[in-house]
Amino acid sequence: MKTRIKEFRARHNLTQEDLARKVGVRRETIVFLEKGKYNPSLQLAHDVAKALKTTIEELFIFGK
Amino acid sequence: MIGNPKWFERRKYGGWGIHPKTWQGWLYIAIILIPFVMFQALPYWDNETRMYVTIGWVAFLLLDTTHIMVALKRDERESKIESMSERNAAWVMVLILAVGILYEAISSALQQTFKVNIFLIIALFGGMIVKTISNIILERRAL
Numbered sequence: 001m002k003t004r005i006k007e008f009r010a011r012h013n014l015t016q017e018d019l020a021r022k023v024g025v026r027r028e029t030i031v032f033l034e035k036g037k038y039n040p041s042l043q044l045a046h047d048v049a050k051a052l053k054t055t056i057e058e059l060f061i062f063g064k
Numbered sequence: 065m066i067g068n069p070k071w072f073e074r075r076k077y078g079g080w081g082i083h084p085k086t087w088q089g090w091l092y093i094a095i096i097l098i099p100f101v102m103f104q105a106l107p108y109w110d111n112e113t114r115m116y117v118t119i120g121w122v123a124f125l126l127l128d129t130t131h132i133m134v135a136l137k138r139d140e141r142e143s144k145i146e147s148m149s150e151r152n153a154a155w156v157m158v159l160i161l162a163v164g165i166l167y168e169a170i171s172s173a174l175q176q177t178f179k180v181n182i183f184l185i186i187a188l189f190g191g192m193i194v195k196t197i198s199n200i201i202l203e204r205r206a207l
Contacts, residue, residue, distance in 0.1 A: 025139035032141065041140055 002061040006034045008052040023047040067092050067128045069135040074146070082132055096125065154191070161188050 009019055016034075020027045023044065032038035033048065040048070042056075049056045071089035072082040084090045100121050104114065138146065165184050172179040 026142065029139050029141045038141055044140055 001036050001039065001063065003033060003036055004059055004061070005030070005048060005052070008054055008059065009034075012052060014052075019048070019051060022051040066096075067132045069132045069137075072132050072136065074133070074136055074138070076149075082129060082136070158188065158191060161191075 005019075009016070014022075016027050016030045020030045024047070025044065029038060033040060045056050045060060049059050052059065068088065071084060071086045071092060073085040075081050075083050084093060100117075103109070103117060109117075161184055165180055165188065168180045168184070169178065
């Protein structure tokens with residue numbers, strides 16, 4: 001799984017810490033999410049998408 | 065309760081429980097530990113007083129540690145990691161308990177006296193009961 005979290009985060013001028021605080025997780029979780037090394041729950045994916053004012057489909061790219 | 069959860073973090077490496085994260089956490093440990101050690105070092109108290117103070121101290125420590133551990137927040141990734149490592153640890157403990165019971169049963173049977181440590185059996189069955197109850201509750205709950 002790839003994500004565009006870093007790209008959207010930069011667009012909104014948010015640090016990893018800012019985003020982590022907004023969605024209620026630790027910064028490390030955002031780091032792993034950005035690297036595509038953590039498969040989030042639907043709730044967290046929704047929260048991150050909402051914080052970055054986008055949709056889950058835009059943010060997470062699932063390979064076939 | 066005295067300890068603030070912000071001063072501590074869960075022990076991930078080398079055991080269970082919590083360890084200080086900030087200087088306030090270390091201060092908390094010093095404030096809890098030093099008066100107790102000083103009390104025990106002084107010769108003025110009889111054994112009964114020492115015993116009651118020790119029981120009270122241990123009870124307070126257990127309560128406060130439990131309160132801190134419950135209040136410590138984990139995000140979903142941390143919860144997943146903790147669940148998996150706790151499961152792995154539980155499996156190793158169950159395996160060792162089962163081997164221990166088997167060893168005691170076989171070695172005592174060979175000596176014509178069947179004797180197995182009751183605490184090993186209670187630990188194994190206790191774990192089994194907790195697992196069963198957890199499964200019943202968790203299967204009904206929206207996770």
